[in-house]
Amino acid sequence: MTFTDRLFRHQFDNGLTLVADRMPWLQTAAFSIAMPAGCRFDPAGGAGLANLSCELAFRETETLDSHALVETLDGLGCDYYSNTTVLSTYFGGALPADQLEAALAVYADVARHPRLAPTWLEEARLACIQEIEAMEDDLAGKAMSRLRQLHYGEPWGRLPEGDLASVNAISLDEIRTFAAHHYRPEKTIVAVAGKFEFDDLRRTLERQMGDWKGLNGAATNGSPPRAALQLDRHISVASKQTHIGLAWPGVAYDDPRWHLARGAMGVLSDGLSSRLFREVRERRGLCYAVMASLHAAPGRGASFAYCGTTSEAAQESLDVMVAEIGRLQEGISADELRRLKVQVRSSLIMQQESCRARVGTLVNDALLLGRLRPVDELGNLIESIRLEEINDYLASRPAGPFELVTLGEHPLELDRAVSPATA
Amino acid sequence: MQYRQQQLDNGLTVLAECNDQAQFLSLGFFVRTGARDEQPVDGGVSHFLEHMVFKGTRTRSADEVNLLLDDMGSSSNARTSEESTIYHAAVLPEFQTPAVELLADLMRPALRDVDFAMEKKVIIEEIMMYEDQPPWGGYERLMQQYFGESGLGQSVLGSVESVTGLNPDRMRAYHARRYAPGNVALVAAGKVDFEQLVRDAEQFCGHWEPQPVTRSLELATPANGFECRAKDDAHLEYLLHLAPGPSVDSSDRYAVRMLGMILGDSSGSRIFWKMLDSGLAESAGVGGHEYLGTGLMMAYFCCMPDRAAKNAELMHEILETAAEGVSGREVELARQKVIAQILLASEHTETRMFSVGGQWLNSQPFVTPAQIAERYRQVTLDAVNEAAQRWPLAAGRTLAIGACEQLVWNPAVVG
Numbered sequence: 001m002t003f004t005d006r007l008f009r010h011q012f013d014n015g016l017t018l019v020a021d022r023m024p025w026l027q028t029a030a031f032s033i034a035m036p037a038g039c040r041f042d043p044a045g046g047a048g049l050a051n052l053s054c055e056l057a058f059r060e061t062e063t064l065d066s067h068a069l070v071e072t073l074d075g076l077g078c079d080y081y082s083n084t085t086v087l088s089t090y091f092g093g094a095l096p097a098d099q100l101e102a103a104l105a106v107y108a109d110v111a112r113h114p115r116l117a118p119t120w121l122e123e124a125r126l127a128c129i130q131e132i133e134a135m136e137d138d139l140a141g142k143a144m145s146r147l148r149q150l151h152y153g154e155p156w157g158r159l160p161e162g163d164l165a166s167v168n169a170i171s172l173d174e175i176r177t178f179a180a181h182h183y184r185p186e187k188t189i190v191a192v193a194g195k196f197e198f199d200d201l202r203r204t205l206e207r208q209m210g211d212w213k214g215l216n217g218a219a220t221n222g223s224p225p226r227a228a229l230q231l232d233r234h235i236s237v238a239s240k241q242t243h244i245g246l247a248w249p250g251v252a253y254d255d256p257r258w259h260l261a262r263g264a265m266g267v268l269s270d271g272l273s274s275r276l277f278r279e280v281r282e283r284r285g286l287c288y289a290v291m292a293s294l295h296a297a298p299g300r301g302a303s304f305a306y307c308g309t310t311s312e313a314a315q316e317s318l319d320v321m322v323a324e325i326g327r328l329q330e331g332i333s334a335d336e337l338r339r340l341k342v343q344v345r346s347s348l349i350m351q352q353e354s355c356r357a358r359v360g361t362l363v364n365d366a367l368l369l370g371r372l373r374p375v376d377e378l379g380n381l382i383e384s385i386r387l388e389e390i391n392d393y394l395a396s397r398p399a400g401p402f403e404l405v406t407l408g409e410h411p412l413e414l415d416r417a418v419s420p421a422t423a
Numbered sequence: 424m425q426y427r428q429q430q431l432d433n434g435l436t437v438l439a440e441c442n443d444q445a446q447f448l449s450l451g452f453f454v455r456t457g458a459r460d461e462q463p464v465d466g467g468v469s470h471f472l473e474h475m476v477f478k479g480t481r482t483r484s485a486d487e488v489n490l491l492l493d494d495m496g497s498s499s500n501a502r503t504s505e506e507s508t509i510y511h512a513a514v515l516p517e518f519q520t521p522a523v524e525l526l527a528d529l530m531r532p533a534l535r536d537v538d539f540a541m542e543k544k545v546i547i548e549e550i551m552m553y554e555d556q557p558p559w560g561g562y563e564r565l566m567q568q569y570f571g572e573s574g575l576g577q578s579v580l581g582s583v584e585s586v587t588g589l590n591p592d593r594m595r596a597y598h599a600r601r602y603a604p605g606n607v608a609l610v611a612a613g614k615v616d617f618e619q620l621v622r623d624a625e626q627f628c629g630h631w632e633p634q635p636v637t638r639s640l641e642l643a644t645p646a647n648g649f650e651c652r653a654k655d656d657a658h659l660e661y662l663l664h665l666a667p668g669p670s671v672d673s674s675d676r677y678a679v680r681m682l683g684m685i686l687g688d689s690s691g692s693r694i695f696w697k698m699l700d701s702g703l704a705e706s707a708g709v710g711g712h713e714y715l716g717t718g719l720m721m722a723y724f725c726c727m728p729d730r731a732a733k734n735a736e737l738m739h740e741i742l743e744t745a746a747e748g749v750s751g752r753e754v755e756l757a758r759q760k761v762i763a764q765i766l767l768a769s770e771h772t773e774t775r776m777f778s779v780g781g782q783w784l785n786s787q788p789f790v791t792p793a794q795i796a797e798r799y800r801q802v803t804l805d806a807v808n809e810a811a812q813r814w815p816l817a818a819g820r821t822l823a824i825g826a827c828e829q830l831v832w833n834p835a836v837v838g
Contacts, residue, residue: 025444028767059700066700074691074756077763096763126702133727134705136658137557137825237656240551272477272489272499282485285544288552308552313544339493346496346515349446353770 003374008198009366012210015186019366020201021193021358029100029194030355032092033107034363037182039162040086040155043223046170048128048162050182051084053175056124057114057183058082058091064109066120078103084160087298087367089182094356097195101204104190108208111183116176125167132161140243140289140308143407146231147245147304148295151403154225156297184214191362194355233404234411242314242408243306246321248399250294250301253368258301259381260393265294265303266340267332268325273339275324280307283421286317292325296368303399311409315416318404323418325399331391344382348375426779426789427617433633434605437624438789440612440779442772448613449776450522450620451511452530453784456601458577459505459640459714467581468589468597470503471546475594476510477501478538480528485538491525503579506715507784513773516614520623523609527627530602539591547587550580557725558661559654561824568650569665569820570643575714603634610780613772642716649821649832657825659705660731661723662738662832666819668711668718669810671785676713678802678810679720683709684757685749685807686741686816687722691756693741698724704734709742709816715785720816728826735823735832743817748808762796 001024008020039050060066073080073093080093080103091107135142149157161167190209192201251261269276269292280290292305305325309317332340351357352375365373406412428438457469478485492499492512499512510529514522554560563578570576580586609624611617645667669676687694687709698704707724722742726734768774769792782789790798823830 026770028770067696070691070695070700071756075759077759077766079764079767080690094767096766099763123700123702127699127705130659130702130705130727133658134725139555240554241548243555271493273486273493278486278489281545282489285541286548288545288549308555309548310551313548339490339496342496343493344496346447347498349515350498350513350772352446353772355770 003376007372007374009372010202012185012206014210014212014214016205016209016212017189017366018202018205019189019191019362019372020196020198021362022196022198023194023355023358026195026355027097028094028355029097029192029196030092030094030359031100031104031190031192032090032359032363033111034088034090034189034191034367035111035183036187037089037178038085038087039158039160041178041182041223042158042162044226046166046174047158048160048167049170049174049178050089051160051162052124052128052167052170053178054082054084054089055127056116056120056175057110057179059120059124060115060117061109062113062115064106069106072106073103076103086156086158086160090363092359100192100194100196104204105208111188112209112212114179114183116172116179118172121172125170128161128167129164132164132167135161139237139239139407140306142235143243143245143405144304144306146235147247147403147405149229150231150233150405151247151302152297155223156300180215185209185212186214189363189366191359191366193358193362233406235405235407236409237407239408240310241308242311242406242410242412243308244314244318244321244412245405246305246318246325247403248303248325248401250303252299252301253296253364254370255301257393259378260385260390261294261301263337263340263382263385263390264328264332264394265292266343267336268292268328270343271339275327276305276321279324279421280317280320284316284320286313286320290317290321296364298368314406314408315412318412318414319416319418322402322414328394329398331394334387337385337387337390341383341385345379348379424791428789429621431604431624431629433629433631434603435624435628435631436608436783437621438608438610438779438783439615439617439620440775441615441617442613445613445772447513447515447772448519448611448615449511449513449773450519450526450609450611451509451776451780452526453608453610453780454508454602455506455606455638455784456508457504457506458579459574460601460638461577463572463577464585465589465593465597466577466585467546467579468594469508470579470581471542471586471589472594472598473501473503473508473510474542474546475534475539476529476532478542479533479535480531481533483528488525488529495521497522505575505577505579509780511773511776516616519616519619523620523623524627527624530607530628531631532598534591534595534598536591539594543586543589546580547583550583550586553580557657557659558663558824561661561663561822565663565665565820565822568648568822569645571646574641574643575717576643601636603636604628604631605633606636608780608783610776610783612775612779640715645820647818647820651823651827651830653828654825659725660728660823660825660827660830661725662731662735662821662823662830664722664738664742664819664821666720666742666814666816668720668814669713670716670718671713671787673713673718675810675813676711677798678806679814680711681754681757681761681799681802682745682749682807682811683711683720684760685753686745688757688760694738697737697741698734703730703737707734707738720814722816731823731827731830735830739817739833745811745816748811749804751804754802754804754807758799758802761799765792765796768792
């Protein structure tokens with residue numbers, strides 16, 4: 001069985017798309033239902049609506065009360081979750097493969113017939129409010145959320161959780177209208193990875209969701225951009241560490257040069273010999289945590305880096321990070337490229353054993369790439385990179401401009417020179 | 424799937440779960456040492472040593488070690504706990520021997536003074552990182568209040584003071600005492616060539632000098648009580664509660680784990696319905712920690728300060744009334760969940776390595792995931808209810824930390 005033979009895609013007449021990766025050596029399966037109901041659809045003054053709708057939808061359906069819903073999933077051994085991002089609302093889980101059909105039946109019910117009952121509204125609202133409060137205590141997360149807001153702006157920088165004032169003001173009618181418009185088969189992806197027979201799976205979905213009809217004419221392109229928020233780039237907190245977030249332009253997931261950007265990010269941050277880890281932590285002992293990664297939104301991408309370090313070491317940490325990110329433009333070495341290729345090949349093989357990891361990639365590919373990428377495709381793309389090719393690419397893309405967010409006692413300065421490491 | 428075990432002449436144990444269907448293998452050196460083996464003056468030395476192991480050997484610099492690990496495309500890491508230190512890497516089968524060679528070399532680190540000074544800064548940054556995260560060192564504080572200054576009360580990371588006070592000589596002495604071959608196992612899972620693994624262990628570890636290793640694990644008498652600590656700038660309140668639980672070799676542990684799920688699993692438990700589904704708490708749960716000779720049950724919640732009193736009352740009541748018994752339906756649902764979790768976990772090579780190695784750390788015979796699932800199938804309603812009687816959960820030591828100035832945990836004790 002080739003990697004391509006394992007992949008399946010089927011679109012039902014109502015616009016619902018099933019994507020699947022058959023992994024017959026497993027005894028388990030994972031699934032994710034991604035509905036076009038992200039917070040990009042939150043209306044002006046209604047930040048947090050998509051998230052609260054998701055929270056309330058999972059409480060009860062027309063046929064399953066709250067206890068029956070949770071007990072059914074628990075009885076199937078389903079490790080389930082739901083969450084909302086800017087792009088989508090996701091319901092998903094992982095479980096023994098022989099229970100997949102029964103779990104999908106529950107979720108078809110949640111997506112199609114959420115009861116959105118007034119009896120649960122305040123409980124759901126409370127849960128969402130506590131999510132917002134918990135973000136305040138997560139200092140690293142708070143710095144990086146602020147960075148995303150500033151770097152992406154509207155709508156991709158939105159926080160799904162919204163803010164206290166808007167979440168408190170959301171009415172049940174608004175939630176019902178939101179669900180009616182955005183819990184719909186068109187543009188919804190059902191992704192499954194693990195042990196299944198595709199014809200059976202397709203028939204199951206046809207039966208469970210084939211006659212699902214969405215509201216005609218509903219908006220699917222997101223709500224109008226809100227006015228730009230006035231957000232400080234330094235958050236003053238008497239914390240033990242200064243939390244540094246740095247953003248610079250990235251590459252869209254469907255850009256033909258994405259694998260080159262992924263490769264460069266690997267040299268910067270993957271593994272113990274990566275440049276950031278070596279220069280900031282190993283050679284200078286400035287921090288424990290330093291990392292960078294690519295982030296994808298439809299049609300665009302971003303590069304984010306984080307470092308948490310005590311106030312005395314914070315400026316130097318930032319200086320070294322900026323210098324290392326900037327130094328990528330000078331190119332990478334043949335050894336770094338060779339290591340990158342081994343690392344990517346190895347990590348792709350290792351991800352193969354996890355149906356949960358695969359289902360996440362399937363959803364991303366379907367939403368952001370518009371097609372399913374066989375597991376070996378990325379490996380082959382990275383393997384095919386020539387040194388001059390990636391170095392030409394890096395030379396053509398100076399890192400920056402940088403967006404900097406700091407959280408801690410003092411703000412930091414960008415654009416300072418770096419002293420060489422003493423060790 | 425085949426389980427294999429062999430011991431070298433110097434006492435090093437080699438064990439593996441060999442799975443021909445796997446595409447790669449995870450392997451690691453498991454050392455029976457951790458914070459519990461430290462003197463208070465050496466607080467944090469096990470964890471600091473774990474970092475220093477990657478800073479080079481007699482023949483390799485730290486840079487070379489990092490480059491070699493990445494050259495193999497390995498996914499490598501290390502972890503230190505109260506009772507163990509584990510160094511592990513996942514690699515493709517072609518790198519089995521080079522990975523054993525490198526990790527074996529790391530087990531005899533250079534511990535150079537200059538690296539020690541540099542890495543001390545990293546460790547202090549790590550301690551600071553956790554002090555910035557909820558519950559802001561609360562777990563370590565509670566463990567110390569419960570178990571005292573040494574043994575299990577010893578923080579794995581140590582404190583800024585204890586780590587600052589450590590020196591390379593004390594670390595070298597600790598390493599010499601604790602990393603003797605009889606105290607170490609080479610553990611592998613996945614696509615393992617076991618015969619080769621033994622040959623590699625002989626070649627790269629066979630020269631390690633055998634030495635007697637003793638372990639005196641003191642069993643402190645837990646101290647009950649309650650403390651409420653206000654923290655400036657905190658938005659939420661966090662409550663942690665410790666009560667006695669079964670040890671690694673207790674016959675009660677499967678029943679108590681199921682009791683823990685019934686009371687505090689993240690889905691469908693009593694805490695879920697009363698505290699999470701109702702929106703009263705942001706997070707809450709109950710879980711067990713099994714140690715050698717002793718054990719813990721830990722309950723926790725996190726919530727907005729104006730709901731902390733109500734949550735404390737609910738959680739105390741849930742823990743206290745557990746002894747009145749649970750229902751057959753609750754036991755069945757917990758059983759379904761735990762057996763599904765075992766199946767999901769059994770498909771992960773690294774998880775299998777930790778399971779096989781964990782059994783060796785605890786001196787237990789090897790049991791397969793299917794056998795463990797069978798043990799859960801055999802737990803009866805009566806067994807869970809008898810365990811609930813034997814392990815009263817509401818008594819113990821409790822710490823509330825966060826936005827609240829005051830909180831009542833048990834109506835009899837006001838903090």
